[in-house]
Amino acid sequence: MVATEFQAELLLEHLSAVLAANEHLNLTAITDRASAIRLHVIDSLALVPHVRSAGDAIVDIGTGAGYPGVPLSIVSLRPVDMVESVKKKARFLEECVRSLGGLSGSEVFPIRVEEAAHARPGLYGCVTARALSALPSLVELASPLLCVGGHLLAMKGSPTAREMEAGRTAAASVGMEESQVVEYVLPDSGEFRTVIRYTKIGRPTVPLPRRIGLAQKRPFG
Numbered sequence: 287m288v289a290t291e292f293q294a295e296l297l298l299e300h301l302s303a304v305l306a307a308n309e310h311l312n313l314t315a316i317t318d319r320a321s322a323i324r325l326h327v328i329d330s331l332a333l334v335p336h337v338r339s340a341g342d343a344i345v346d347i348g349t350g351a352g353y354p355g356v357p358l359s360i361v362s363l364r365p366v367d368m369v370e371s372v373k374k375k376a377r378f379l380e381e382c383v384r385s386l387g388g389l390s391g392s393e394v395f396p397i398r399v400e401e402a403a404h405a406r407p408g409l410y411g412c413v414t415a416r417a418l419s420a421l422p423s424l425v426e427l428a429s430p431l432l433c434v435g436g437h438l439l440a441m442k443g444s445p446t447a448r449e450m451e452a453g454r455t456a457a458a459s460v461g462m463e464e465s466q467v468v469e470y471v472l473p474d475s476g477e478f479r480t481v482i483r484y485t486k487i488g489r490p491t492v493p494l495p496r497r498i499g500l501a502q503k504r505p506f507g
Contacts, residue, residue, distance in 0.1 A: 289331070289361050296360045296386055297327050298483065304351045307378055313351040324472055329479060330354030332470055333414060334361050336439050336481065343410045345369060345431060346419035347399045350481070352379050355440065357390065365391040367410075371398045400495040403430035413461070414443040421453030422507030425484050429460035430494040438462065438484040445480060452507030453482065459506040461490040 287299060295469070301322055303315050316322045320472050330353045337344055337358055346355030349368040356379075359366040370376040376396035395402055413428040413436070421440060428438040445453075454464050466483040492506070 293360050298323075298359055300352060300356050300382055300386060301327060303378075303382055311374055311378055313378070323432065324475060325351045326351070327357055329359060329472060330357040330416070331480065332481065333439055333441065336437075336468075336483065337362055337364070337412050337414070338442055343367070345402070345406075345410045346411045346414045346416075347402070347416060347427060347431075349379065349394075350375060352382060354416050355392070355416055355507075356382065356386070359392050359423050360386070362441065363390055365448040365484065366392050367394070367395060369395045369397065369398065369402045370454075392486075398498050399427045399431075400498045400501075403427075406431065408433045411436045413438045414441070415439070417443075418506075419502055420505065421445060421482065422456035422505035423501040424463050425453060425457045426460050426494065426496070426501040426506060427441040428484070429462055429486060429490055432462075432486040434461075434486050434488060436486050437465070437484075440482045440484070442480045442482065444478050445482070450453055450482070452505070454507075456505055456507035457484055458496060459491055461488045462486050 305451050316325055333354050345367040347369045349355045349370050355366045357369040373396050376394050379394045383392050407430055413431050415424050424440050457463050462484045465485040468481045470479050
């Protein structure tokens, strides 16, 4: 995905803020700038072609330092809501959004994903999640946020066949189905990455969202 010169400046400005704040906020384990560009920025931009065909409203759950939410907004020129439950990280992201010019109206929500689902049910056409949780948990967390026909784009490394099957099992319980798997290789590293797309096809067979933490502790898959 090619960014304009101005967009590249914004991407690097955000990364510089992340690395500067990392010592007291623990935003990333990657402290080398070149590695962070590859593993955070370039990796996040792999989602841009996918969200351009998605619904109008996008939310990035468990966004952490703002990946992939901030790069997605910068390059796609669309607002991306970002959910981050750690208050210090959320405040950092709010300041980043302001300093980067508002990112097309992006907002930061300092709450848990389950709380966001209660506050904004069925609002989104696209949910993104990068290295947040196992696939069965992700499909459950995403489902109540999505409108029917909306998509979850789950970014993973190389998920095992067992995790993929568990994701499909959980998806069936929450009104979703696996619809696409795209693999790619990060430049200059040979590291494989995977984007798994799930589509919301109907109503869940179970009440959602469940209590906070149950998606991780007792996943349907």
